[in-house]
Amino acid sequence: SLMTKGQKNVGVDVELISEININNETFIERNFTESEILYCSNTASPQSSFAGTWSAKEAVFKALDTVSLGAGAPLKDIEIIRDAKTGAPKVQLHGDAADAAIDSDIRGFQVSISHNDIQAVAVAFAEI
Amino acid sequence: SLMTKGQKNVGVDVELISEININNETFIERNFTESEILYCSNTASPQSSFAGTWSAKEAVFKALDTVSLGAGAPLKDIEIIRDAKTGAPKVQLHGDAADAAIDSDIRGFQVSISHNDIQAVAVAFAEI
Amino acid sequence: SLMTKGQKNVGVDVELISEININNETFIERNFTESEILYCSNTASPQSSFAGTWSAKEAVFKALDTVSLGAGAPLKDIEIIRDAKTGAPKVQLHGDAADAAIDSDIRGFQVSISHNDIQAVAVAFAEI
Numbered sequence: 001s002l003m004t005k006g007q008k009n010v011g012v013d014v015e016l017i018s019e020i021n022i023n024n025e026t027f028i029e030r031n032f033t034e035s036e037i038l039y040c041s042n043t044a045s046p047q048s049s050f051a052g053t054w055s056a057k058e059a060v061f062k063a064l065d066t067v068s069l070g071a072g073a074p075l076k077d078i079e080i081i082r083d084a085k086t087g088a089p090k091v092q093l094h095g096d097a098a099d100a101a102i103d104s105d106i107r108g109f110q111v112s113i114s115h116n117d118i119q120a121v122a123v124a125f126a127e128i
Numbered sequence: 129s130l131m132t133k134g135q136k137n138v139g140v141d142v143e144l145i146s147e148i149n150i151n152n153e154t155f156i157e158r159n160f161t162e163s164e165i166l167y168c169s170n171t172a173s174p175q176s177s178f179a180g181t182w183s184a185k186e187a188v189f190k191a192l193d194t195v196s197l198g199a200g201a202p203l204k205d206i207e208i209i210r211d212a213k214t215g216a217p218k219v220q221l222h223g224d225a226a227d228a229a230i231d232s233d234i235r236g237f238q239v240s241i242s243h244n245d246i247q248a249v250a251v252a253f254a255e256i
Numbered sequence: 257s258l259m260t261k262g263q264k265n266v267g268v269d270v271e272l273i274s275e276i277n278i279n280n281e282t283f284i285e286r287n288f289t290e291s292e293i294l295y296c297s298n299t300a301s302p303q304s305s306f307a308g309t310w311s312a313k314e315a316v317f318k319a320l321d322t323v324s325l326g327a328g329a330p331l332k333d334i335e336i337i338r339d340a341k342t343g344a345p346k347v348q349l350h351g352d353a354a355d356a357a358i359d360s361d362i363r364g365f366q367v368s369i370s371h372n373d374i375q376a377v378a379v380a381f382a383e384i
Contacts, residue, residue, distance in 0.1 A: 016245065121270045138368045193342055
């Protein structure tokens, strides 16, 4: 077998921008932090930004390679923050997501986001 | 030059789901293992699953960074299995693909797959 | 915090192939090297090749995680060359991009490109 334990996990996610309903307040508030909502709402295309941020959360979740974060914690515990200088997305985990990362000996995550008019795509990987 | 030998190769692949013809038995049987066919056929959307799995094989092939796997070995030797606990895709190489990995000192691969209604995308990288 | 300094940065980029205007000579000559133009112009689908190469440049730029490369240096300083044996894309930096990489202790980049009829996608990551 060529599979090895202790490798850095990768995660990819692609979302149709049209599928993200930013008027669904329950969805938004369950899954996005206050600062994410503030950031995405103030871009030129809020729907694209929410789609990109959602895509990044999903990619990090996949790289976390865990069964689930528990019923009470959707993707709000995987927060995508923006570097003050470069604007690049960074990952900040909270609650169950942070615990899952510690359990898996993950030191941190790298994530990148891109979107065009149709889709958003994100890639994340975990540093072990 | 900033290029370095011995780096972990990355591979990405994107496929239009509509381009995968799951009724083409020759294509399916040449490129997918029995357990892949069983897995993909039993998902909610077999066509999306075959497209995602195909995309993962292509991404791993790119990360393998080899010239070719030889005429007799299409992408069947790059098998995408699913983690029993998390459902996450894992890579298992056979035959020429396994030999190519050993020749390149690749210890293993990480892969992730995502799809929406239109496309499947996969990212793989090799651990050297 | 689970964020760590000194990690390998990842970059992803997705482009609609239709958005790349290969008849815009100013855009092409500002952003592509002579050998890139030669390579892309001689493929079966020049527009797809330019879109894929552009996507790779953007992905590397994101993985470079710098503020900007300066007004005079668009993406021409991030050159995507092709491996003579496998055809795989490789990264060669020049000018400001090379300086930015050195400043960030980046030893090299890995990049992969894929496209279908609609989109091109690329993933890059930096070796630190």
